[in-house]
Amino acid sequence: MHWVSNIIVLLLILGAIYAGRYAARDRFWRENAIELWRRRPVAIGVIAVYLFIALLDSISWVDPASEANALTSGRARTIIDRIFRPETFKEASYSAPLASVAFYGGQPLLHPGAHALGTDLLGRDVVYRTLKGMRVALLIGGLTSLVVIPIALLFGVTAGYFGRRIDDAVFFAMTVLASVPSLLLLIALIMVLGKGTVQVCVALGVTGWVHFCRIARGETLKLREADFVAAARALGVRDGTIIRRHILPNIAHLVIITFALSFTALVLSETILSYLGIGLDGSWGQMIDQARNELSRTPIIWWNLAGASVALFTLVLSVNVIADAMRDIIDPRTRREGR
């Protein structure tokens, strides 16, 4: 399996480079990107760090050294795994941050003072688990959206552009899917499809699809009536070309903002799934769920909860902040007002 993940990472990097070069050439995107960077450098920096760590945790390979070791043989290990060596870097059970003795019992630790955020019930390093969660979080939000957006765009834009039968059909499908409360639909899908990363992402995709599609359809409907589209039509430009040249570039910014907003919604709803026992393995939601009774212990164990919560909060906050700034930059209407 590890090579699938590696290829996806490669494709994503290539896609990012391509998008970046396109954006650098186009004045609208370049200026907005610069403005965004000027306004929210910290949030962008945070996202970059998360992306980097997720990247380190996505590239994995099998090598002779790990084959030789009985604990790791047969498994591809990521760069993060190689840095932390979780197979040996662990304790018997709980230990407090930077402690040198176990939390219960007081036996000396195997790695005294080395666990910056302590260890969990099974003795796993909390920093390591938190870092591993970044990849899962980005996977939940990012991969799902990346799969969904093209599909939603396809349906939304064709429905909005061609109207009539196609629009009726797409609109009906959207109405039906939107009628089922999204959390319930999500749960039903996962129950039906079974647990697992792919299933959860598919389920999240099916529920998130409608939102994008609605926005793409609505914008396309508006654009279709716009003068420049009418002019292009009158000149006999082919529909496909109009969509590619005039419609898609003009809804791209909305898609990006919607992406950012749905990303946070997805990541947050995964915690609920984790509580229900149908979340993704290794997610922060699972860490929070496992740690939820630890606060009632005396003395209290907070570091498990803190590690995952802070990482989750920082990610969601940064994305929210960036989405907000993007909306402000692209649509400054909310600022213009009379008094």
Place this chain on the structure above:
Amino acid sequence: MSSPLLAVEGLSISFPGEGGHMRVVDRVSLSVAAGETLALVGESGCGKSMTALAIMRLIPKPGRIEPGGRIQFEGRDLLSLSVPDMRAIRGARIGMIFQEPMTSLNPVTTVGDQVMEAIELHADIPREEARGRVMELFGLVGIPDPKSRFVAYPHQLSGGLKQRVLIAMAMAMRPRLLIADEPTTALDATIRAQILELLRDLSAKTGTAVLLITHDFGVVNEVADRVAVMYAGQIVEQGTRVELLSRPRHPYTQGLLRSIPKAEARGHRLEEIKGTVPRPGHWPSGCRFHTRCPFAFAPCPIEEPVRTPVSPTHAACCHLVEREVQP
């Protein structure tokens, strides 16, 4: 001219923008005498609406009126009034109507109630009497069948009728000054003429002075007593209608006049003023028009021209005019 009804002196308005603040209106001075109609003319974006809103102290945030300017109205400086005092002037002593009759009325309240609110805010009279006044006003501004219109919602009225309702609202307290910001731009031609005639009639009947903002010299020709021409946040020429239309002195005014279609010039290409309007905050140095002026010469890019009278009622800000008047 004895002391005018409205005298704006050195009014500047600025918005925070790229690198500090940018002035969208720069040291504007103009005056309106009681009962007269002053047309404020200029290309889009030159600051006409902002000047008008400043008189009402309704500049949208985050814009602000810079200290140093004065707006004298009926002998009082509006800029130093308290907020309640200013509120008592808005709608009562100065009425204002806007460009977009379609969106300028509250969609969920009947038009009668909206006009009535203008009365109730300023006069402590029983509802029935206020109602009667509204009916009267509707008749005055030419709304047919006032009784049934009173309970109509804005969406049930045509654009022309809506503008009449807005005029009724602005005239409800018989203000001394009516500010009309492009009142006819959003209407079609026949209705435009009717509304202009209504404004002229009202002004004559009630003695209300009008500050009429427009970019249409046809409108100027029909209703204005005097004209002020604005360019890039400044007044560049001011004079009576006849002076300005027949002997414009500023090259910008001349350009504007040349660019209107005339019956006798049919078939000729319309002349346009070359170049684009500079953006606020990016005003050219010296005379702001020099980048587009066909007569620009040495001092223009360097020195700002001063206001030069060419007759007791006519003045222009142009180096050429300065040379001519005092060689």
Place this chain on the structure above:
Amino acid sequence: MAAYLTRRIGYGLVTVFGVLFLLFVLFFAVTDPDDIARKAVGERARPEVYAQWKKNHGYDKPLFINMQASDAKRYTDTLLFEHYRRMLTFDFGRSDADDSPISSRLREGAGPSLSLTVPLFVFGLALSVAVALFVAFFRETYVDRLMLVVCMLTMSVASLLYIIAGQYLVGQLLKWFPISGFDPDPAVIARFLALPVLVGVVSGFGADTRFYRTIFLEEISRDYVRTARAKGCGDARVMVRHVLRNALIPILTNVVVQIPFLFTGVLLLESFFGIPGLGALTVEAIQGNDFSTLRTMVYLGALLFILGQILTDISYALADPRVRLG
């Protein structure tokens, strides 16, 4: 108006049919009824027990067409038809997990759910709208900016964390309220509901307030507000007489659609705080692989949503003269 209403309700019905088909695909076509049965009776159950269970729970028919039956029965004696018939007549059958009749559990759960969701809804709405109006009044000042930051921060916290933190802080540290439990006795019910309501209000506060603030700001930027100012309205009067009145329309549409959901409760809050409502029932169904209960809850949720939409459109039509008077 009557024609509009008929058309609206008609479309609602068609949507219900669509939803039912979606549910059918999910719960019968994608999930194998055999799997459900095997999970319920255990892997090593005898074939008769297994067949009997399937028969009792109505899983023993073919999906679309019954080849063994004749005439109309060919099409009616199928899972598809039965599914539609039962759902449309609110005959929900028995739980896959413990055989209890679902309808009676729904009746039992509605009360506790409502006793949580109604106060949550009322307090949450009042707080958000009030704060949003206040903030819109002070727009572009530090009050506004501070509130936006607060909203942004509170929005970015997972609801699970609010519950955990709420239970710890208020229930365990301050010991104001019991951590969890429920007692319908009116004398003590508030003690049990206070904490979940508080947590619920806090976790919804940020997003709602921002939403309402946007609505208010949108209204404030309209031309008619400028007109109102120009005729001498003061700030407070503009806000209440003009802005609030217009903003009520979008607020209403947002609020009415939530009302039906008061019945279905809140999954996490109920489950965490031990409130025996429909949300907790759903969580139980998820954890116990109880497909029939889950199916019913999804259906009810969709039904209530469609109902909410219809109500929204009607109230919208009543509130907005542009729609009411055509």
